[in-house]
Amino acid sequence: MAQDSVDLSCDYQFWMQKLSVWDQASTLGTQQDTCVHLARFQEFLRKMYEALKEMDSNTIFERFPTIDQLLAKACWNPFILAYDESQKILIWCLCCLINKEPQNSRQSKLNSWVQGVLSHILSALRFDKEVALFTQGLGYAPIDYYPGLLKNMVLSLASELRENHLNGFNTQRRMTPERLASLSRVCVPLITLPDVDPLVEALLVCHGHEPQEILQPEFFEAVNEAILLKKISLPMSAVVCLWLRHLPSLEKAMLHLFEKLISSERNCLRRIECFIKDSSLPQAACHPAIFRVVDEMFRCALLETDGAPEIIATIQVFTQCFLEALEKENKQLRFALKTYFPYTSPSLAMVLLQDPQDVPRGCWLQTLKHISELLREAVEDQTHGSRGGPLESWFLFIHFGGWAEMVAEQLLRSAAEPPAALLWLLAFYYSPHDGRQQRAQTMMAYVVAPCRRGDLQPCGQRHSPPTEVARDRTPHVAHCPKRRPFLPEVV
Secondary structure, three states: HHHHHHHHHHHHHHHHHHHHHHHHHHOHHHHHHHHHHHHHHHHHHHHHHHHHHOOOOOOOHHHHHHHHHHHHHHOOOOOHHHHOOOHHHHHHHHHHOOOOOOOOOOHHHHHHHHHHHHHHHHHHHHHHHHHHHHHHHHHOOHHHHHHHHHHHHHHHHHHHHHHHHHHHOOOOOOOOOOHHHHHHHHHHHHHOOOHHHHHHHHHHHHHOOHHHHOOOHHHHHHHHHHHHHHOOOHHHHHHHEEEEEEEHHHHHHHHHHHHHHHHOOOOHHHHHHHHHHHHHHHHOOOOHHHHHHHHHHHHHHHHHHOHHHHHHHHHHHHHHHHHHHHHHHHHOOOOHHHHHHHOOOOHHHHHHHHHHHHHHHHHHHHHHHHHHHHHHHEEEEOOOOOOOOOOHHHHHHHOOOHHOOOOHHHHHOOOOOOHHHHHHHHHHHHHHOOOOHHHHHHHHHHHHHHOOOOOOOOOOOOOOOOHHHHHHHHHOOOOOOOOOHHHHHHH
């Protein structure tokens, strides 16, 4: 330890002399000498900081009476400020000189001086005359140098954030919450600059270990707005992190989708599919937490519109896009089905998740009967059914419109008396709130009335979810879109 102290004192004297020489002359030879010694000087600064951080301000000046002069000369040297991590280490050293509670005018003046030097360092990026001379000496014009420097700064910060994420609970190497919050605040006006994308992405995916969110809400809002307006393009992993960390952004993305569907004068299923895929919501919904929020908002819209066919069609298109994204992301589910549909029978969800087109035509009737049995058990036999009751089973069923179409086709093709299981499915699809007796009457009406294509829905019937069951779990959303038809009316 004593030897280290002696070595540091010797190094101190050597670098003090060097800085004085560099400060006195600005010849080409001086600049070359500075560049040759930059790496060694940075190592000296690092050792200096390790010593300073163990002392208070008074002890520092007793040990190194001219420390303020050494740091000042270094801070006004553009070569040193531009080299690697020297600027950062200089800031650390200067912070060691600050008196948190100054006891006299001398300590107050020292604090003011340190603040002035720090301001100079932080404003060095404004490229004053010294920096201009430095860049010109290297043969760079400002128009070439400034964008490159910004890009390098962003990449450096992004790399530091990734290391911070990997360091986990290693608090000595972890970036402080205050600095993360400050970075997110600084980024707000820069969000749409293409060169800043790596830093925005790194901030979103860098998870701290604090109990509360440390990034600024304004940062999340600005990033989400830029994504919705297609001003920036981020990897899906970053978008997922944004919507997981900031629920209002996810809700706004859903409302933005509703607004696009409503404002479009003519919507067909193909156009709805384009809107939904363009929103990135199906891809993000591969994460169960996001899927649950999106699904609850669809439920809210369905309740607000009394089961409007237009909303049901949108849910079905979204579900198809979601399943395609899920299959593309991984051939096997990373999450159990229960995490996506927690209030319904896993066996029922597994059957409905099948693509009806993949079922051989000869097995259609058998598969539909199996679906009918599972739904009927969940709806009418509450001892073995899902704890959500009729609404949950019906809400799950309408996600997969292909099965209802298959039921209609089977009934239209049936020459003999229609199977009761298929009649029950159709009655439940259009009137989930009915009790056993009323549903039996509806099934009888299907049998008695002549069936023509397009007339399978009983006259005057509309999709009408049992709202008294549903209201107690509607999502926490400020408002849901009121009904305005954004699909051709279904007759």
